[in-house]
Amino acid sequence: MSSHFFLLDGAITQERLSWIEEALKFFFVKLNPENLLHKSGTREDVFTFLLTGDALYSLHEPETLRIWEIILSLPSVRIICDRQELTRRGISVEGLKIKHQDQLIDHNRLGVSGQQSFWNDVAKIARQHEQPVPSTIGYFQCQSPYMHRNSLSAVRCLSAALEAHASVELYAYLDGIHLGHTGQHPAECENIGEWLEEIADKAARKGLQCQMLACRRCATARGYSTWDDGKDTVVSACTIRPFRIRTMDEMVDRFERNHLILGNNVASIQLKKEGHLGASFPFQDNGRSPPVTILITHTPYGTEMASGALTFAVGCAAQGILTRVIFIEDGVYALSGRHLIEEGTSFFNLQELIDVIAGSDTLHFFAFQPSLQRRGLTKNPKLNAVLDIGTQELGKIFFYPPRDVQAGHQRIIFF
Numbered sequence: 001m002s003s004h005f006f007l008l009d010g011a012i013t014q015e016r017l018s019w020i021e022e023a024l025k026f027f028f029v030k031l032n033p034e035n036l037l038h039k040s041g042t043r044e045d046v047f048t049f050l051l052t053g054d055a056l057y058s059l060h061e062p063e064t065l066r067i068w069e070i071i072l073s074l075p076s077v078r079i080i081c082d083r084q085e086l087t088r089r090g091i092s093v094e095g096l097k098i099k100h101q102d103q104l105i106d107h108n109r110l111g112v113s114g115q116q117s118f119w120n121d122v123a124k125i126a127r128q129h130e131q132p133v134p135s136t137i138g139y140f141q142c143q144s145p146y147m148h149r150n151s152l153s154a155v156r157c158l159s160a161a162l163e164a165h166a167s168v169e170l171y172a173y174l175d176g177i178h179l180g181h182t183g184q185h186p187a188e189c190e191n192i193g194e195w196l197e198e199i200a201d202k203a204a205r206k207g208l209q210c211q212m213l214a215c216r217r218c219a220t221a222r223g224y225s226t227w228d229d230g231k232d233t234v235v236s237a238c239t240i241r242p243f244r245i246r247t248m249d250e251m252v253d254r255f256e257r258n259h260l261i262l263g264n265n266v267a268s269i270q271l272k273k274e275g276h277l278g279a280s281f282p283f284q285d286n287g288r289s290p291p292v293t294i295l296i297t298h299t300p301y302g303t304e305m306a307s308g309a310l311t312f313a314v315g316c317a318a319q320g321i322l323t324r325v326i327f328i329e330d331g332v333y334a335l336s337g338r339h340l341i342e343e344g345t346s347f348f349n350l351q352e353l354i355d356v357i358a359g360s361d362t363l364h365f366f367a368f369q370p371s372l373q374r375r376g377l378t379k380n381p382k383l384n385a386v387l388d389i390g391t392q393e394l395g396k397i398f399f400y401p402p403r404d405v406q407a408g409h410q411r412i413i414f415f
Helices: 014-031 033-037 053-059 062-073 083-089 094-099 118-128 150-163 174-180 192-206 216-221 248-255 305-318 329-334 350-357 369-374 391-399
Strands: 004-008 047-051 077-081 136-141 167-172 210-215 226-228 234-236 243-246 260-263 265-270 292-296 323-327 363-368 386-389 409-414
Touching (some): 014 062, 053 062, 077 083, 118 150, 118 260, 136 174, 150 167, 150 174, 174 210, 210 248, 248 305, 260 265, 260 409, 305 350, 329 350, 329 363, 386 391
Parallel strands (some): 047 077, 167 210, 323 363, 363 386
Antiparallel strands (some): 226 234, 265 409
């Protein structure tokens, strides 16, 4: 059983893989040096990387391949590739597989249907990740169907979870709510709406639970007409049958629970319950909800990803979930310079938003200094609530359990 895993669908840059490499080195050298005494393959996997979509190109590109070689030299690290997506892209990993044959897996598990699927491997790991075996697997989707192939990842993952006899939940946020729009008729792709309806029907036949929740704020912004049925339930004529448009609070309610939540680019880190790994990072969390670490990797104004990440972070923190927001990679542009927005516009100033929402006991902000330095940037000195961190502190946030935390794992979500 793997203790920690990363599920990565998007492109993996040299920068991203470099800080992941440094985080893993911190884990093994500072926290678990005993693992360095064992050769890989002599004990259970500690880290599993589940790669699909454009993340697979990183196994071929020279600048990232070099870093994967270093990561695979660490003990108990395994990579599982999506065979179907490797074939579709014409990517060969034979060279890397020859060197690391026990660590690089490029064939996938058979499902009940007799078909091999990467998502069967994902579902198996998700089912084994917690003890006792969890009864629910969730999926967090922020991107729209058809423009983004990762919408297929969402439905394939939920389908595999049902095959593994787990209840399923879909959380549609930002453009992810378009997965549930009624009347989809794609000419050259699987129909996501119909597939989601089939998932709901299959769950019912198996006696499993199925919830598909869409953020009300995101739906309203995108023109989904809704009305209240008089019983505080929002109804929409724009959505497929299983979809339910709900408030942010109702969606975050599901994040208070201890089941695994997957997504296009996420990680799940096991938290040791038997005491602390050295001096704990100084934040309190008395709840049982898994902590959420949000990595803002996009520039502040080109898309809704950065502002959407902050809104989601506020929603989690407001319900008592320990939430850490890290500005990293291109996300650090949100912190540099002084942002000025013309008066009379409804456009937001992200720096002002950070200043307004800072100060909560359950919401903390960090700036990853290597990303700032890489871009020749400095943080706006007025953003006092955003603490500077380096690779050591990043490792502590990832792997040190917060004091008094009761959950068995923490969630890491890339925005």
